[in-house]
Amino acid sequence: MNAMECNRLGTRAGGARANLATGYLYILVATLLFSLMEVTLKALSNYFNPVQLVFLRFFIGSLVLMPLALKELKQRECRLNRRDFAYFALTGFINIVVSMMLFQMAIVYAPASVVAVLICCNPIFVVLFASLLLREKIYNDTIVSMIVSMAGVLVIMNPLKMTGSVTGFVLTLLAAVTFALYCVVGRPGTERHGCIASTCGSFIVGSMEMLFLILLSKLGGVSSFLVHAGLTSFANVPLWQGITPHRLPALLFLGVGITGLGYVACFRAMEATSTTTGSLIFFIKPALAPVLALLILHEAISVRMVSGIVLILVGSLVTFIPSHKRQMQENTTLDFDLPEDRELEKAEALV
Numbered sequence: 001m002n003a004m005e006c007n008r009l010g011t012r013a014g015g016a017r018a019n020l021a022t023g024y025l026y027i028l029v030a031t032l033l034f035s036l037m038e039v040t041l042k043a044l045s046n047y048f049n050p051v052q053l054v055f056l057r058f059f060i061g062s063l064v065l066m067p068l069a070l071k072e073l074k075q076r077e078c079r080l081n082r083r084d085f086a087y088f089a090l091t092g093f094i095n096i097v098v099s100m101m102l103f104q105m106a107i108v109y110a111p112a113s114v115v116a117v118l119i120c121c122n123p124i125f126v127v128l129f130a131s132l133l134l135r136e137k138i139y140n141d142t143i144v145s146m147i148v149s150m151a152g153v154l155v156i157m158n159p160l161k162m163t164g165s166v167t168g169f170v171l172t173l174l175a176a177v178t179f180a181l182y183c184v185v186g187r188p189g190t191e192r193h194g195c196i197a198s199t200c201g202s203f204i205v206g207s208m209e210m211l212f213l214i215l216l217s218k219l220g221g222v223s224s225f226l227v228h229a230g231l232t233s234f235a236n237v238p239l240w241q242g243i244t245p246h247r248l249p250a251l252l253f254l255g256v257g258i259t260g261l262g263y264v265a266c267f268r269a270m271e272a273t274s275t276t277t278g279s280l281i282f283f284i285k286p287a288l289a290p291v292l293a294l295l296i297l298h299e300a301i302s303v304r305m306v307s308g309i310v311l312i313l314v315g316s317l318v319t320f321i322p323s324h325k326r327q328m329q330e331n332t333t334l335d336f337d338l339p340e341d342r343e344l345e346k347a348e349a350l351v
Helices: 003-035 037-044 050-075 082-109 112-119 122-133 140-157 166-185 187-193 195-217 220-228 248-272 280-297 303-335 339-350
Strands: none
Touching (some): 003 248, 003 280, 037 082, 037 112, 037 248, 037 280, 050 082, 050 195, 050 248, 082 112, 082 166, 082 187, 112 140, 112 303, 122 166, 140 303, 166 187, 187 195, 195 248, 280 303
């Protein structure tokens, strides 16, 4: 190895360590913000209509992501066409209109701590959808992880002697399933547009779909039908009602901080480390979110809840450790033959 190679490897190692440190800082920020999501939504649900809150949250979040999304599209030289907007309409509908609406309704019916833990089980369903729709391989450790994590869900729900809100549990699991579907359906678009641009497009179009439904709910005939059907939360939905100087900081924290900057920190964490390492955010959240709910909302943490959280965390680790090793091996293999290395070798050969 000559001096040029030593210098090049040393510079690369130093840059990698700096990126890794930055990545873990992003993980810390994203974990804290996402762990405060259910607590903030629960606090605001007393003052806002659930449909209204979903619209405001993602509309504000999309404005935060937009500058970064435009930059990402420019870097990729990606010009949006009709198929892209159709893709945003589909992913926005699945994610915001369906999944996040179910998620918001779950918070109305169930404790924030329970919703925060159960929603983190969506990777189980991601694996199933990825296998069915994308034909991805399911590893043995993934199957074990799914079984252990589902055992944790059942311990928390306690189906033989359910004491909490059945509606809240069902809504949370449906939100987890539909969010997993969004993750899998959205993967091809993410490869074309980039993570931030794809997410921002989904947020913008999904917010507009929510706005259309809000305006539709104000029509006399539609509103009367929904009221008679017992769906009063979806009838004559307000748009700006409830926004006061006292509540505005919490609403901005939800839209700008959690939905906007939280997603940015999550994506940056994955870029600086790896997709697997970045997913630590969703492994830490089930343990941190109930503690925050206890401190802020004074929600009790039962022994059964702790047992379920432990099982979910163990299930996550069962798949995280092998996945991390597989990704590290892939990265090591790719590092031996990077395009920039090949170009440098050509230059050195000419000398």
